[in-house]
Amino acid sequence: MPALATGPGPDTGLYELLSVLPSQLQMYIKSTEDRSFLHTMFSSRGLHSLVKIHEELQHYKERCPAPVVDSAGALAEGVSEELQTKPLSADITELLKLLSKPHVKSLLSVHDTVAQKSYDPQLPPLPDDIDDDEDSVKIIRLVKNKEPLGATIKKDEKTGAITIARIMKGGAADRSGLIHVGDELKEVNGSSVEGKKPEDIIQILSQSEGAITFKVVPGPESEGPASEHKMYVKALFDYDPEEDKAIPCKEAGMNFRKGDVLWVMSQQDATWWQAKIEGGANPRAGLIPSKHFQERRLALRQTTSNTQPQKVSRKPSVLRRSFRLSKRGKKTNKSMYECKKSDQYDTADVPTYEEVAPYCRAHGAKHRLVVLVGPTGVGLNELKRKLLISDPQHFSVTIPHTSRAKRNQESDGVEYHFISKNLFETDLHNNKFVEYGEYKGNYYGTSLDSVRSVLTKNKVCLLDVQPHSLKHLRTAEFKPFVVFVKPPSIERLRETRRNAQTISGKGDRDSSRPLTDEDFQETITSAQQMEDQYGHLFDLVIVNDELARAFGELSQALKKVETEMHWVPVSWTQS
Numbered sequence: 186m187p188a189l190a191t192g193p194g195p196d197t198g199l200y201e202l203l204s205v206l207p208s209q210l211q212m213y214i215k216s217t218e219d220r221s222f223l224h225t226m227f228s229s230r231g232l233h234s235l236v237k238i239h240e241e242l243q244h245y246k247e248r249c250p251a252p253v254v255d256s257a258g259a260l261a262e263g264v265s266e267e268l269q270t271k272p273l274s275a276d277i278t279e280l281l282k283l284l285s286k287p288h289v290k291s292l293l294s295v296h297d298t299v300a301q302k303s304y305d306p307q308l309p310p311l312p313d314d315i316d317d318d319e320d321s322v323k324i325i326r327l328v329k330n331k332e333p334l335g336a337t338i339k340k341d342e343k344t345g346a347i348t349i350a351r352i353m354k355g356g357a358a359d360r361s362g363l364i365h366v367g368d369e370l371k372e373v374n375g376s377s378v379e380g381k382k383p384e385d386i387i388q389i390l391s392q393s394e395g396a397i398t399f400k401v402v403p404g405p406e407s408e409g410p411a412s413e414h415k416m417y418v419k420a421l422f423d424y425d426p427e428e429d430k431a432i433p434c435k436e437a438g439m440n441f442r443k444g445d446v447l448w449v450m451s452q453q454d455a456t457w458w459q460a461k462i463e464g465g466a467n468p469r470a471g472l473i474p475s476k477h478f479q480e481r482r483l484a485l486r487q488t489t490s491n492t493q494p495q496k497v498s499r500k501p502s503v504l505r506r507s508f509r510l511s512k513r514g515k516k517t518n519k520s521m522y523e524c525k526k527s528d529q530y531d532t533a534d535v536p537t538y539e540e541v542a543p544y545c546r547a548h549g550a551k552h553r554l555v556v557l558v559g560p561t562g563v564g565l566n567e568l569k570r571k572l573l574i575s576d577p578q579h580f581s582v583t584i585p586h587t588s589r590a591k592r593n594q595e596s597d598g599v600e601y602h603f604i605s606k607n608l609f610e611t612d613l614h615n616n617k618f619v620e621y622g623e624y625k626g627n628y629y630g631t632s633l634d635s636v637r638s639v640l641t642k643n644k645v646c647l648l649d650v651q652p653h654s655l656k657h658l659r660t661a662e663f664k665p666f667v668v669f670v671k672p673p674s675i676e677r678l679r680e681t682r683r684n685a686q687t688i689s690g691k692g693d694r695d696s697s698r699p700l701t702d703e704d705f706q707e708t709i710t711s712a713q714q715m716e717d718q719y720g721h722l723f724d725l726v727i728v729n730d731e732l733a734r735a736f737g738e739l740s741q742a743l744k745k746v747e748t749e750m751h752w753v754p755v756s757w758t759q760s
């Protein structure tokens with residue numbers, strides 16, 4: 186009877202289970218990707234063959250077959266040798282061919298291993314020249330394949346002793362549990378390390394395969410049990426150990442890209458943490474600069490290069506977006522507004538790592554704020570408009586505040602919330618605005634309350650802001666999902682924006698005009714500056730080349746934000 190049998194027949198249990206599992210699991214799996222993965226897995230021929238083998242083996246288990254011989258490989262070789270001396274008939278030729286096939290040889294070798302129950306790796310005999318006086322010396326044998334040993338060594342400049350500096354989590358040395366930080370290395374494979382440079386020893390180790398013998402003097406303090414605290418961080422910078430002069434061992438370093446989520450497995454060393462990329466295939470940890478160390482050297486680099494915050498050049502004739510898209514969803518509601526703060530970007534904090542935790546919005550919970558960021562003219566307005574049209578019940582935008590007088594055709598709370606200049610200034614003083622600006626003597630601004638008002642209606646609030654405003658929105662309350670909309674190449678801008686217009690604020694009256702090469706170049710330069718300075722705050726980057734494709738990508742991503750797990754700053758999940 187199969188181990189997992191549930192059905193009445195002796196053979197159907199596992200098969201039945203396999204066929205019902207996908208439908209039983211449906212309700213627990215929200216993402217279509219995961220569903221299709223499970224479906225493919227459960228219906229794969231490989232899995233079914235495995236089940237078949239499992240069931241066959243179950244039958245044999247009952248019969249407890251004993252091996253007839255435990256040296257089938259040698260027997261086959263003997264038979265081959267003998268047959269070669271005989272006249273070659275068709276049958277003999279076929280049998281010889283069969284027995285010489287590598288997989289038949291492997292099969293027989295596996296058979297013999299199982300028959301002899303010899304599962305341990307073969308170790309060379311212990312050296313017989315162990316000094317009896319050296320009672321504190323340990324002989325350690327590790328069997329390693331091509332993977333690195335997973336340990337770094339250092340040389341004590343005074344005594345010349347070579348000691349183990351760190352053990353990489355999940356590596357061969359760590360898995361053995363035999364080598365510890367602080368152990369002094371005396372010999373490798375019988376040859377003394379005395380007087381050798383660490384690089385030479387590393388070279389020997391990296392070239393060794395199979396059993397390696399170490400003679401070590403155990404260190405004074407062995408490492409305590411590994412901390413169970415699982416810390417995940419989002420990398421806010423790109424890192425390549427090959428380009429890092431400070432790393433003690435480049436081979437042990439780990440490459441990562443901005444936005445990768447890293448599982449920090451050890452922080453025992455204040456300068457070099459051990460981490461692995463979450464979801465990555467490599468089970469071994471690699472060295473990465475610690476937060477403190479990276480912050481310190483970045484800060485140092487900034488002071489020595491004396492960099493000034495970058496200014497985004499902006500032609501005075503091209504006016505910045507403001508509170509486009511009134512509630513009525515008009516094409517544009519450009520209020521010729523220039524955000525004061527947008528003239529100069531402030532320097533973001535030194536971006537190193539941000540501690541993150543998994544977050545999945547519960548069904549019916551408030552939506553995350555969707556923030557669009559991008560340079561003037563890239564198409565934020567257009568994308569917002571398309572989202573609003575696609576599902577007006579689901580998406581909404583904020584209603585801006587202004588201190589300008591209400592016009593005849595306007596209603597308070599529809600195009601704008603009309604408030605006095607005094608009240609605007611008081612609200613500004615009380616930090617009630619996400620962004621504000623002054624245009625033709627009047628204030629315009631987006632209040633935090635206007636964002637709240639959309640969210641409490643259980644709608645997705647679409648907001649576009651200057652990137653420097655992001656830090657005010659990055660709170661547990663709003664949990665913003667930040668989308669950076671990037672322009673394509675200038676050639677593609679020329680092609681796709683042939684009919685596009687921009688609003689020019691030259692003179693007293695605002696007028697529209699076609700976009701020029703200068704506008705395109707400014708869009709591209711400004712996008713690059715935004716990405717360099719604020720890229721670590723973006724959750725998604727979309728290139729607005731073909732509008733339909735960019736819109737498709739955006740709406741797909743927003744669906745996932747509502748239903749799937751995403752990594753967010755850990756503080757957002759603790760409130």
Ligand SMILES: Nc1ncnc2c1ncn2[C@@H]1O[C@H](COP(=O)(O)OP(=O)(O)OP(=O)(O)O)[C@@H](O)[C@H]1O
Nearest residue numbers: 506561562563564565566567681685686730731732
């Ligand atoms: N992918 C695209 N293909 C063709 N035209 C586009 C595309 N995206 C936007 N446009 C057009 O480019 C112009 C500028 O777009 P939009 O107003 O949305 O930009 P914006 O990022 O909101 O800029 P601003 O900050 O200046 O308002 C509009 O005429 C719009 O219809």
